[in-house]
Amino acid sequence: MKILAIGRNYAAHIEELNNERPDEPVIFTKPETALIQKNAPFYYPDFSNNIHYEVEILLRVCKHGKYIDKKFANNYFDAIGIGIDFTARDLQDKAKAKGLPWDLAKGFNGSAPISKFIDKNEFKDLKNINFSLTLDGELRQQGNTSLMLFEFEEIISYISKFIMLKKGDIIFTGTPKGVGPITIGNKLEAFIEDEKLLEVEIK
DSSP states (O other): OOEEEEESOBHHHHHHTTOOOOSSOEEEEEOGGGEEOTTOOBOOOTTOSOEEEOEEEEEEEOSOBSSOOGGGGGGGEEEEEEEEOOEEHHHHHHHHHTTOOOHHHHHSTTOEEBOOOEEGGGOSOTTSOEEEEEETTEEEEEEEGGGBSSOHHHHHHHHHHHSOBOTTOEEEOOOOSOOEEOOTTOEEEEEETTEEEEEEEBO
16 A cells, blocks of 8 residues: 645635645655554654644545546545544745755655545545644644545646555645644644544653
């Protein structure tokens, strides 16, 4: 399996980081070693002193596909989850300033905690899913899939032009505004609607 992620998919988040609004989805990847599952803790690495949380809705790919037409893209994912895209912002800023890739800033060990997945048919409207993140019980991020610049089907269609999707792949679909730093001792909790699906202690 592989982890594919979308950057700059919520306008307010683009503004808070003073980034340019993209004309096409911004794609980056994380290795499988980035995954944290079953609410395991995140251990703060020694190579960064400015790691940020970014809560995101996840898609689970359910079959192989490439060059997928947008009108058929809904058939290529079967479940929804929530995850955190941990980002070493200091490493990312350094790379961006030099025009270099973000791989280390986004793909380090443990940078992708994920929840269990829920059958997509349990959602009344995939274009109207509320999700949120709290830090030590305080609301920090709140989003809705209706606010995405590129919706699920467009993301899948676009990625599949370049990278073949395979069953079990996970797609991070972008983060809303409110990203910020974590410190050792923090506890993050992520919700879809009112259901807590993920918690991560920072150690």
